[in-house]
Amino acid sequence: MAKRAIQRAWMEGRLAGSYLFYGPEGVGKEAAAMELAQALNCREPDPPCRSCAHCRRIANYQHPDFFYLMPVPHSESESERRKIAEEVAEQLKEKSEHPYRRPFFDRPTAIAIDDIRSLKQGLMLQPYEGGRKAVVMSQAEKMTEEAANAFLKILEEPSPSTVFILISSRPHALLPTIASRCQKVRFDLLPPQLIEDYLRQRRGLPEVEAKLMADLSAGSLGRALSMMDEGFWEERDLAWEILEKAAAGDYLAVLTAVAQAAAERGRPERIVNLIQEIGADMLHLRYGQRIVNADRSQRLRALERRFPEGNLAGLIKRLEEAKGALRQNVTPKLCLLAAVLGDQA
Numbered sequence: 092m093a094k095r096a097i098q099r100a101w102m103e104g105r106l107a108g109s110y111l112f113y114g115p116e117g118v119g120k121e122a123a124a125m126e127l128a129q130a131l132n133c134r135e136p137d138p139p140c141r142s143c144a145h146c147r148r149i150a151n152y153q154h155p156d157f158f159y160l161m162p163v164p165h166s167e168s169e170s171e172r173r174k175i176a177e178e179v180a181e182q183l184k185e186k187s188e189h190p191y192r193r194p195f196f197d198r199p200t201a202i203a204i205d206d207i208r209s210l211k212q213g214l215m216l217q218p219y220e221g222g223r224k225a226v227v228m229s230q231a232e233k234m235t236e237e238a239a240n241a242f243l244k245i246l247e248e249p250s251p252s253t254v255f256i257l258i259s260s261r262p263h264a265l266l267p268t269i270a271s272r273c274q275k276v277r278f279d280l281l282p283p284q285l286i287e288d289y290l291r292q293r294r295g296l297p298e299v300e301a302k303l304m305a306d307l308s309a310g311s312l313g314r315a316l317s318m319m320d321e322g323f324w325e326e327r328d329l330a331w332e333i334l335e336k337a338a339a340g341d342y343l344a345v346l347t348a349v350a351q352a353a354a355e356r357g358r359p360e361r362i363v364n365l366i367q368e369i370g371a372d373m374l375h376l377r378y379g380q381r382i383v384n385a386d387r388s389q390r391l392r393a394l395e396r397r398f399p400e401g402n403l404a405g406l407i408k409r410l411e412e413a414k415g416a417l418r419q420n421v422t423p424k425l426c427l428l429a430a431v432l433g434d435q436a
Contacts, residue, residue, distance in 0.1 A: 093278045094123050101130060107274040109246055109255040111231075113262040114278030117313025121229060122190060123278070124256040125149065128157055128225035131254060145222070150190075152183045155219040158210055158226045159183070162200035162233040189320050191313035195357040199420055202234040207241040214245070214253060224253040231257035232264035239266040246272045280310025290315060299386075306383040307368055317361070326358065330365035331390070337431040338397040349427045359423035363413050363430065370407045373398060405433060 093112070100106050110127075112120040129139035129146040132154065139146050148154040164175050182194035210226065218224050228234075234242060246255065246269060257273060259265060287305035289312060290296045296304070296319075304323070308315035318326075329352055336344040352362040372382040373395040384391055398406065413430035417423060 093276050094119070094126075096276060097123060097127060101127075106254060108249045108251070108253070109257070109273045111257045111259065111262060111265070111270055111273035111275045112278060113259050113275065115280055115311060116193075116260045117191065117308075117311030117315075117317075118278045118281055119312060120258045120260075120278045121227070123276075124227045124258055125190070127254070127256060128227055131225050132156060132220065132222035134222075145220070149225075151187045156222055156224045158213055158224065159229070160202055160206055160210065160226070161194060161229040162202050163194075163206075164196050164198045164200055165203050165205065189316075191316040192320065193357075197356060197420070200233065202228065202231070202238050204235065204237040204241055207234075207238045207245070211241070211245055214250065218252055224250075226253060226255045228255070228257045231259045231269075232261045234266075236266075239269060243269050243272075281312055283308070283310070286310075286312050286315050290319075294319065303383075303386065307365075309368075314364075326352075326361055327365055330362050330369065331387070333362070333427070333431055334366055334369055335390075335394060338394055342432070345428070345431065349424055349431075352427055353423040359427055360414060360417050362427065363410055363417065366431065367407070367410045369394070370403065370410060373403055374407075377403075406431070409433060 093114075097110075110124075112124055114120060126139055129141065129149045132145040132149065133139045133143055134145065135143055141147075141150070145154060149157045152159050163179050166172050166175060178196070179194075182196075186192055186194055214224060214226075243266065255273070257265070257269070262270060262275075283302075283305040286308055287298075287301045290301035290304055291298060294301075294316075304315045304318055307318070329348055333345060333348045333352065336342075336348060353359050368383055369391070372384050372391055374380075375382045376388075376391055376395050382388065382391065395403075409430045413426040416426045416429075
């Protein structure tokens with residue numbers, strides 16, 4: 092629905108100067124923003140063609156009329172800034188190969204005033220190659236207050252040659268005066284069947300695997316694709332091991348499994364998501380509702396018996412708190428241990 096609205100505006104020549112694409116994570120907001128940026132610069136009859144030099148350079152974050160902003164670490168030190176620039180370039184290269192993968196840094200990130208100043212300088216120039224400039228800002232709610240106020244001034248003096256596309260899964264956290272200047276396009280969760288069909292037809296997954304991943308994706312194609320790229324089956328086994336060993340009181344085994352879970356960047360949050368799915372399934376099993384981990388129903392039933400009602404509610408609450416703590420760069424091992432062991436951690 093959201094993409095059709097944008098395509099209709101494109102076909103009718105009534106694109107807005109600034110958009111806010113909002114909705115849950117992994118439902119195609121950024122993919123749609125990238126396609127619009129490509130369409131603005133593609134020279135083929137039916138843009139975006141995705142294969143011309145303009146489209147490919149935008150997909151690789153290398154087009155001179157395309158500006159991509161995302162939260163990154165910042166430093167006052169010149170040597171540290173160089174290291175950060177190299178890390179950002181590496182993350183963007185990886186992202187060009189896996190578009191649904193969110194860049195991960197092991198320290199606090201933001202879209203800062205320096206990022207907005209650099210953007211303003213770039214926008215002062217005419218388009219290099221005769222198209223229109225496109226600005227895509229990922230996780231726009233992570234602008235600092237100073238950056239948001241500076242960006243608002245840019246929006247207040249719009250250029251007909253530039254289209255701004257802000258992306259956010261938390262639009263309420265944006266400066267209201269920025270949100271009010273953008274045309275809002277809502278992206279909703281995707282039906283599991285659509286995700287399953289995509290995984291089978293476009294990624295060649297067997298039916299059983301595609302259905303399981305679609306169910307576990309919680310309506311997010313991005314999450315399903317990330318699971319494919321990031322050793323999903325191994326991580327799923329690890330999530331089950333952590334929770335089963337915790338329920339059995341085998342704390343040494345929990346420590347060993349948590350150390351494995353925290354060994355790679357980005358992995359702890361994925362493990363927490365998977366444990367959340369198991370916790371939700373225990374609730375669903377208890378109340379006779381449909382479960383996602385249907386292929387492990389016997390293990391699920393055995394696990395559910397180890398969690399009295401209050402303990403299960405506490406686990407689910409702690410897992411949600413762990414996700415918030417991970418976003419704040421709290422030590423992953425501590426987050427996972429606190430989530431699954433509670434007061435025993």
